[in-house]
Amino acid sequence: MTPQEIGDELTNLFGEGVQQTSVETWQVETNEMRLLVLLSEDQSWLRLLVTIAPAQEAAPFLPQLMEANFDETQETRYALFQELLWGVFQHSCEGLTRSDFRSAVSRLIALQQQGLSESFSRLAEAQIRQIIRAAKQQGQSLEATMQTLDHLYEEGVMGDIDLGGAARSQVLGAWRYQLERLWHDEN
Structure with missing residues (x-):
């Protein structure tokens, strides 16, 4: 997917909630969540991110979260960074289809809505x-x-x-x- 296709797909999914803050960065704000979309500097890799919980709240559930990464989260993953638990999707832009992109966004939203309840x-x-x-x-x-x-x-x-x-x-x-x-x- 090209940056233009990514922007178009985000607009199709979220309409006015999409802000492109730079050539490589988008942010989607809704009442329920905030989705970050980042491209690598050379625009060859895409990363989608949603926050799920503070790392301190997630700490008791790390074994369950890692098991979910192995068995259930499909193309998305749980990750810890900057004292937060994130839902993350990473993919090469070259092989990424619109369908894969939409599926990843959907899975990340589901992880975010689920929070720590399943764990x-x-x-x-x-x-x-x-x-x-x-x-x-x-x-x-x-x-x-x-x-x-x-x-x-x-x-x-x-x-x-x-x-x-x-x-x-x-x-x-x-x-x-x-x-x-x-x-x-x-x-």
Whole structure:
């Protein structure tokens, strides 16, 4: 793709939200996100970037983010730079098609909208699986494991000790759902 084609494609996708700040740089601002489009000095490589979260917030989820890079993010990647977690797409301009460009923009927007929620879910599931394995090694049943979690919440070891009855019931209901969902998967 040429710089002109890149600019045209951005305008087709985002209309008035596109600003070309130099021959090699575009910025797209919407209410939901900011997309940066950068060309190398020789205009042979393209980089698309969106911010996702501060690096400090992303740090607990780095293993999950790297696994997603390997298995799920397709042509886009997670990257850390300047204390931020970014969604990044890089490609040679020569082999880049309009379809590939649109697909990359779409994937980056999806990563940005998803934020850290998917990584949090994966981390939570891994921890629940660990609880299940430990409970089974101790010979506990699902019901005994739930009673242990209820006791830990009651004592304030897990969760907020001042959590009201309805909120505590909701949290324990979520635990029960996840434990029941994953109990038979773990040996």
